[in-house]
Amino acid sequence: MVRLAWPPFDVLVSLVDGAPYAIEAACNHAGANLEEGERRGSCVICPMHGYRFDLTSGRLVEPHGLCDDQRCFVARIVGDDVVVWDPGPTITIVAP
Numbered sequence: 001m002v003r004l005a006w007p008p009f010d011v012l013v014s015l016v017d018g019a020p021y022a023i024e025a026a027c028n029h030a031g032a033n034l035e036e037g038e039r040r041g042s043c044v045i046c047p048m049h050g051y052r053f054d055l056t057s058g059r060l061v062e063p064h065g066l067c068d069d070q071r072c073f074v075a076r077i078v079g080d081d082v083v084v085w086d087p088g089p090t091i092t093i094v095a096p
Ligand code: FES
Pocket: 027, 028, 029, 030, 031, 032, 046, 047, 048, 049, 050, 051
């Protein structure tokens, strides 16, 4: 897992089964640095209170309902680099 500065967020980039994933590096519960957490399979365990987040989706796996999921970013391998970007908000356009 690698933490990259990407103001206003730092991003935690990790490889899961060879594919890159990126979530916000600061835990949304109380701000701990998830890079310092323990990696378990496709999850990271927050070093402060032990909440477990899925690195591929940002989903809070456990405990349930005590904070939000982590913000997710798009990550792709391009040549020798991992490129990360914010997909932005999802906009739904409804035709009249
Ligand atoms: S700061 Fe991460 S679980 Fe509390």
